[in-house]
Amino acid sequence: xxxxxxxxxxxxxxxxxxxxxxxxxxxxxxxxxxxxxxxxxxxxxxxxxxxxxxxxxxxxxxxxxxxxxxxxxxxxxxxxxxxxxxxxxxxxxxxxxxxxxxxxxxxxxxxxxxxxxxxxxxxxxxxxxxxxxxxxxxxxxxxxxxxxxxxxxxxxxxxxxxxxxxxxxxxxxxxxxxxxxxxxxx
Numbered sequence: 433x434x435x436x437x438x439x440x441x442x443x444x445x446x447x448x449x450x451x452x453x454x455x456x457x458x459x460x461x462x463x464x465x466x467x468x469x470x471x472x473x474x475x476x477x478x479x480x481x482x483x484x485x486x487x488x489x490x491x492x493x494x495x496x497x498x499x500x501x502x503x504x505x506x507x508x509x510x511x512x513x514x515x516x517x518x519x520x521x522x523x524x525x526x527x528x529x530x531x532x533x534x535x536x537x538x539x540x541x542x543x544x545x546x547x548x549x550x551x552x553x554x555x556x557x558x559x560x561x562x563x564x565x566x567x568x569x570x571x572x573x574x575x576x577x578x579x580x581x582x583x584x585x586x587x588x589x590x591x592x593x594x595x596x597x598x599x600x601x602x603x604x605x606x607x608x609x610x611x612x613x614x615x616x617x618x
Contacts, residue, residue: 453535453542459526459555464519465562471570472521473562475499481565482517482524485558502529505550509590509611510597513547515554524558526551533598589614 466472473481482501486493491503504514512532518525528551534544590611597607 453537453540454545454548456528456541456543457548457551458528459551461523461525462555462559463523464521465566467566467568467570469570473565475519475521477565478519478521478524481561482519482558485561486517486554488561489554489557491554503554506590506594507546507550509594509607511544511546512591512594513550515551526555533594 464473464478479495479499479501483493483495486501486503489505491505493501493503495501499519501517501519502514503517504512506512510533512530513528513534514530516527516529518527528543528547531543531547534547536543593602593607593610593614596602597604602610
């Protein structure tokens with residue numbers, strides 16, 4: 433009898449840990465470092481460095497002007513997250529904007545437990561871009577590393593496949609087979 437009770441407790445604790453949600457942590461007023469000569473980055477350089485960080489971490493950045501970038505990511509062809517990154521010459525922030533298949537609860541401001549880690553990894557990559565650029569002289573060109581057209585097409589196709597699966601128009605098996613073709617996992 434003790435074994436049955438212990439087994440049930442173990443199963444319940446595993447289920448609780450797997451279902452655990454995390455409170456959304458918005459990263460605010462992250463300081464942008466100055467160059468080694470004491471000068472700051474231009475707004476255009478800040479934008480380019482943030483977009484580079486997004487791209488290098490496999491997030492898809494979108495910029496429509498102003499001082500806000502939106503970035504999205506699709507993880508494992510299923511978990512979609514979109515964040516907003518407002519920026520200035522001295523700081524930037526990363527705010528939750530939208531998600532799908534992430535167990536978002538607006539009342540509790542909670543989300544899938546992996547979300548904050550993904551966003552923190554994005555922040556670390558953006559910070560790395562600034563760290564690498566601080567030694568460059570003012571006015572030096574900051575190259576943007578955009579997703580290649582093939583990468584972007586693959587990303588869009590994965591998004592569409594995920595939508596089809598979520599609507600029940602294709603099975604999980606069909607989704608996985610098509611995803612493997614797209615990613616070259618023959």
